[in-house]
Amino acid sequence: MHDTTTAARGAEHGADRPHEPLSYRFLLLVWLGLMCLTATTVAVSRIELGALNIVAALGLAGAKASLVIFFFMHLKYENWIIKGMVFMAFVVLAIAIGLTFVDVGYRY
Amino acid sequence: MEHTAQDPHERPFFAPSGKGGLASWIFSTDHKRIGLLYLGLIMLMFSVAVVLGLLLRLKLMTPGNTLLTPQQYNAIFTLHGVIMVFMVVIPSIPASFGNIFLPLHIGANDVSFPRLNNFSWWLYVTGLVLALVSIFTGNGPPDTGWTFYVPFSEHTTTNVSIAVIAVFVLGFSSILTGLNFITTVHRLRTPGMTWRKLPLFVWSLYATGWIQVLATPILGITALLIFSERVLHLGLFDPGRGGDPLLYQHLFWIYSHPAVYIMILPAMGVISEIIPVFSRKPVFGYNMIAFSSLAIAFAGSLVWAHHMFTSGMSDNAVLLFSFLTFVVAIPSAIKVFNWLSTMYKGSISLDPPLLFSLGFILMFSIGGLTGLVLGSAGTDIHVHDTYFVVAHFHYVIFGGTGLGMFAAMHYWFPKVFGRMYDHTRAFWSFWIILLGMNVLYFPMFVMGLQGMPRRYYDYLPQYAPLQMVSTWGSWILAVGLILMFHNLYRGCRYGPVATKNPWGGATLEWTLPTPLPAEAFYGDPVAPEPYDYKGVNPDG
Numbered sequence: 001m002h003d004t005t006t007a008a009r010g011a012e013h014g015a016d017r018p019h020e021p022l023s024y025r026f027l028l029l030v031w032l033g034l035m036c037l038t039a040t041t042v043a044v045s046r047i048e049l050g051a052l053n054i055v056a057a058l059g060l061a062g063a064k065a066s067l068v069i070f071f072f073m074h075l076k077y078e079n080w081i082i083k084g085m086v087f088m089a090f091v092v093l094a095i096a097i098g099l100t101f102v103d104v105g106y107r108y
Numbered sequence: 109m110e111h112t113a114q115d116p117h118e119r120p121f122f123a124p125s126g127k128g129g130l131a132s133w134i135f136s137t138d139h140k141r142i143g144l145l146y147l148g149l150i151m152l153m154f155s156v157a158v159v160l161g162l163l164l165r166l167k168l169m170t171p172g173n174t175l176l177t178p179q180q181y182n183a184i185f186t187l188h189g190v191i192m193v194f195m196v197v198i199p200s201i202p203a204s205f206g207n208i209f210l211p212l213h214i215g216a217n218d219v220s221f222p223r224l225n226n227f228s229w230w231l232y233v234t235g236l237v238l239a240l241v242s243i244f245t246g247n248g249p250p251d252t253g254w255t256f257y258v259p260f261s262e263h264t265t266t267n268v269s270i271a272v273i274a275v276f277v278l279g280f281s282s283i284l285t286g287l288n289f290i291t292t293v294h295r296l297r298t299p300g301m302t303w304r305k306l307p308l309f310v311w312s313l314y315a316t317g318w319i320q321v322l323a324t325p326i327l328g329i330t331a332l333l334i335f336s337e338r339v340l341h342l343g344l345f346d347p348g349r350g351g352d353p354l355l356y357q358h359l360f361w362i363y364s365h366p367a368v369y370i371m372i373l374p375a376m377g378v379i380s381e382i383i384p385v386f387s388r389k390p391v392f393g394y395n396m397i398a399f400s401s402l403a404i405a406f407a408g409s410l411v412w413a414h415h416m417f418t419s420g421m422s423d424n425a426v427l428l429f430s431f432l433t434f435v436v437a438i439p440s441a442i443k444v445f446n447w448l449s450t451m452y453k454g455s456i457s458l459d460p461p462l463l464f465s466l467g468f469i470l471m472f473s474i475g476g477l478t479g480l481v482l483g484s485a486g487t488d489i490h491v492h493d494t495y496f497v498v499a500h501f502h503y504v505i506f507g508g509t510g511l512g513m514f515a516a517m518h519y520w521f522p523k524v525f526g527r528m529y530d531h532t533r534a535f536w537s538f539w540i541i542l543l544g545m546n547v548l549y550f551p552m553f554v555m556g557l558q559g560m561p562r563r564y565y566d567y568l569p570q571y572a573p574l575q576m577v578s579t580w581g582s583w584i585l586a587v588g589l590i591l592m593f594h595n596l597y598r599g600c601r602y603g604p605v606a607t608k609n610p611w612g613g614a615t616l617e618w619t620l621p622t623p624l625p626a627e628a629f630y631g632d633p634v635a636p637e638p639y640d641y642k643g644v645n646p647d648g
Contacts (some may be wrong), residue, residue, distance in 0.1 A: 081294070092409065093324050099410060100358050103425035107354075 019063045022071065038062050051105070058097070061091075116627035120526060125626065128152060134229075137222035140624055142229050143207035144524070149232065150196055150204060151593075157191040158589065165548070165582040168575050171567050178565045180515035182251035183266070185563060187243065189254030194278045195236060197509050198367060202320075203285055205516045206313045208524065208624075210289055215298025220291040228284035228600055235278035242270035250497065253563060255364070257347040257355045262337045266365035268336050270586045271446050272331040278362040279324045279331070282370070286320025289313050296464025300635035304398075307615045307638045308391065309400040312377025314404040319373075321365045323409060327363035330356070354419055361412035369408040369587070371505055372472075373401055375512025376443055379465045382519050383447050385613045386462035389456025390639040393446040400439035407436040416484050418492045427486045433483030447559035459611070460534035464515035467542050471507025475500055478553065493563075496556025499549045507545055512567045515540075517596060522606030526623030529599025601639040614638055 023038055041060045049056065070076045119125065121140040125132065133141055176184065207225065211218055219225050243249040246267040252260055261268050293306070293314045306314075333356075336342055343349030345356045357436040384391040391397065413421060413429040447469060448643055456462070478500040481487045491497065522528050551574040556562075560571050567575065609618040615638045620628055 089322055095410065096362050097327070099413070099425075099428070100355075100362075102428050103354070103358070103413065103416075103421045106354075106422035106424040107420075 026063055027071070030067050034067055037067075054101075117625050117630060118621065119312055119626050120623040121626045122623070123626075124533050135226065137218070137226050138248070138626065139207050139211050139222065139225060140524075140626075142225050143204050143209075145229055146207060146232070147204035149201055149236065153191050153195045155194060157188050159478050160191070162582050162586060165579045168567075169237075169579040170576070171569060171572055173566070178443060179248075179251060179564045182253075183249040185308035186250050186253050187491065187603040190250070190275070192505075193254050193367070194275055195232075195239070197371045197505055198282055199232065199285070200371070200509060201378060201516060202289070202313055202316055202370075203229075205378070205520060206289065206316075206374060208310075209520065209617055210310055210313050210629055211292060211296065212624075213310050213615055213621065213638075214293065214296060214301050215616055215629060215635060216292065216296035217628050219288045220295055221288050224284055225288055227289070228281045231277055231281035231284065234297060235274045235281060237577055238274035238277060241265040242274060245270070245519065255333055255360060256331075257360075258312050258334070258337070258353050261334055262345065269335055272334045276328050276331040276335075282471050283321050283324045286317035286324070289317040290321065293317075295547070298629075298632045298635055302635075304395070305635050305638065306398070306399050308380035308394070308401075309374075309377035309615075312373045312380070312401045315401040316373045319405050319409065323363045323366040323370075326359060327367075329515075330359040330363065333359070334408075341422060345445075354416070354421060357416050358413065361415045363407075365412035365415065366405075366409045367503070369404055371509045372512075374406060375468065375516075375636055376401070377510045378512045378516040378519070379447060379468050380443070381613075381615070382461045382465045383450050383648075384639045385434050385519075385611050386457050386459060386465075387451045388457075388612070388641050389450055389454040390641070391446070391621045392452075393442070394639065396442050397446050400442040403439035405437060407432065411436055411444075411483070414485075414488070417485050419489045427490040430483060430485040434480065437476065437483075444473060444476075459517035460529075460531060460538065461515050461611070462536065463522070463538045464511050464518055467538060468508055468511040468515060471503050471511060471545065475503030475505075475507055479504065491556050493561055494556035495560045495562055498562050499552035499556060502545075502549045502552075507549075514538075514592065519611070520617075521596065521599065522610050523617055523620075523622055523624060525603075526600075526606055527599055527603035528606045528610065529595050529603055533591060533595040537588050537595060538587030540591060541585060542588075543585075544581050544588050546581070548578055548581030548585055551575075551581070607647045609647050612641065612644055613643055614644045617646075 011038060037060055042065075044060070045053065046054045047053075069086065075083060114125070116125070121138060122144070133145060136142060136145075137426045163176070164181070167181060193246060198264065207219070208595060248264045248267060248458060250256070250261075250266045251264060252268060254265075256268065256272060261272075293310060297306075333344055337346075339343060343351045345351045345353045347353065357621045380397055411429060414433045415427055417426050417430070447465075478496070482497060482500060492577045518529070552560075555571055555574050555578075558571070606622050608620075608622050611618075614636055616633055616636060617624070619633070619636075
């Protein structure tokens with residue numbers, strides 16, 4: 001039930017920033033980066049660092065997620081409002097994990 | 109421009125357009141038809157869950173082993189909760205009236221993603237079917253309660269696996285609706301419809317959309333984890349294998365507490381629309397009501413562990429979450445005070461939509477204030493998992509969201525169906541429903557304070573008198589509901605033809621023909637001042 005007015009209104013607001021297609025070489029490098037970070041995650045999990053194990057695991061997971069979102073999902077080329085919304089989702093996730101650790105960190 | 113009967117700007121949206129029958133409804137991408145599809149199914153599921161609730165109250169009327177076996181009792185209170193929470197209350201106002209009126213309020217002819225909208229309805233239907241499958245196959249319906257707490261949900265032989273997959277699918281339906289609404293509000297506002305000109309119903313749906321998008325995935329993950337635990341025995345929540353049973357409770361409530369605000373915020377939006385119209389005054393404190401919707405959405409996402417004060421969680425967390433719970437009371441109170449201030453010295457018409465809205469304020473205030481008893485860690489220890497919680501929850505959700513939904517039904521009924529219901533019957537149904545709710549749920553506060561645990565099949569003789577009164581209340585409530593639905597049905601079929609703007613509303617939907625046409629706006633409508641009633645009067 002779109003009329004041209006409504007559709008045009010959406011298109012006008014939703015225009016993506018134009019950008020060159022990413023090269024296979026670049027995407028391959030991002031993929032290799034993800035593989036390295038995964039290997040690092042496994043390696044770090046085998047070293048006893050106490051509470052820092054969690055910090056390292058979450059930090060590495062955050063780095064991997066950022067690579068996927070920025071390059072594979074093209075967030076880098078979106079406008080500020082989309083970036084802001086994704087950032088907000090991560091902030092909420094960080095708060096949820098942080099508040100959970102107020103329980104887990106002090107329970108025993 | 110010349111209009112014909114087939115002109116979509118003149119033809120009612122529910123009238124056949126040439127192609128069609130059932131397919132023109134269930135595959136429709138029109139937001140109004142999808143809204144009505146949701147409304148029909150939600151009301152059907154509501155009726156089923158009400159019957160289950162009546163059955164529970166009938167069993168509890170007298171102590172002892174009566175009417176139901178303990179297993180049947182466990183299954184029925186689980187079904188009552190799962191159906192009411194996931195299939196009725198969460199989608200209730202956003203999926204039905206939100207779908208119909210959010211685009212119209214901002215001057216758009218549809219939501220941003222109409223096909224996704226239809227897909228989300230189909231996901232809802234799929235979730236319902238899966239829930240039905242879980243009832244009638246395998247070892248019968250789940251018996252865990254709607255919270256699916258571990259370790260019991262991992263080990264019970266009833267059909268928990270299919271039920272949690274149903275919840276997973278229903279969650280996706282909710283996410284897509286929220287996503288659609290957020291995008292629609294950002295991208296499809298008519299020129300001149302600035303953020304400070306948005307009707308407050310739109311603000312509430314916008315805030316709700318964010319909770320749906322950000323919190324519901326956690327429910328999906330939690331449902332999948334239970335499924336994995338049952339099928340793969342991973343031990344995530346089993347301390348014997350390094351797991352943590354409290355982690356489940358955190359994950360469940362990280363979604364399920366904000367879900368309470370998915371339930372209540374749209375109802376608050378409805379109330380914010382109705383009160384100024386029937387007081388003939390601009391809404392008091394527009395900015396604060398709009399801001400408080402966002403504040404409730406944000407602060408409400410930080411309080412989940414107040415459901416876990418007696419679970420063995422750390423004392424530091426208990427203190428922190430108790431404090432945060434009190435914070436969320438502030439924006440809720442802002443809304444209540446602003447509604448009352450709007451009515452102050454207004455020219456009040458006690459029409460049915462306003463009556464239901466006043467019922468909302470009364471019941472939500474009782475439910476909200478008793479919520480502080482539960483949010484305060486000291487007092488919660490005494491009433492945790494008692495009937496006090498059941499009473500509080502039903503005051504907020506049925507007295508709040510339920511009455512908000514009924515208010516919306518009475519407010520927008522003439523605009524959607526083009527006919528008017530009988531006001532006297534609506535008046536009586538309201539008072540009977542309000543009486544029934546209080547007779548049903550208030551004794552539960554008293555029983556809870558006396559120590560009656562929730563979800564128990566049997567009870568000590570000392571609770572018998574109040575249990576009996578509570579069951580009488582359920583019958584009064586049922587009579588009120590039947591009267592209300594009968595009145596609306598009769599109005600829909602035989603009621604007098606409604607005028608274009610019977611209440612004198614100033615938002616955009618009241619500028620459109622009654623019943624709503626298939627296509628709403630010719631071009632870009634002029635964004636009105638949504639609460640300026642100068643020159644706007646009820647017609648007819």
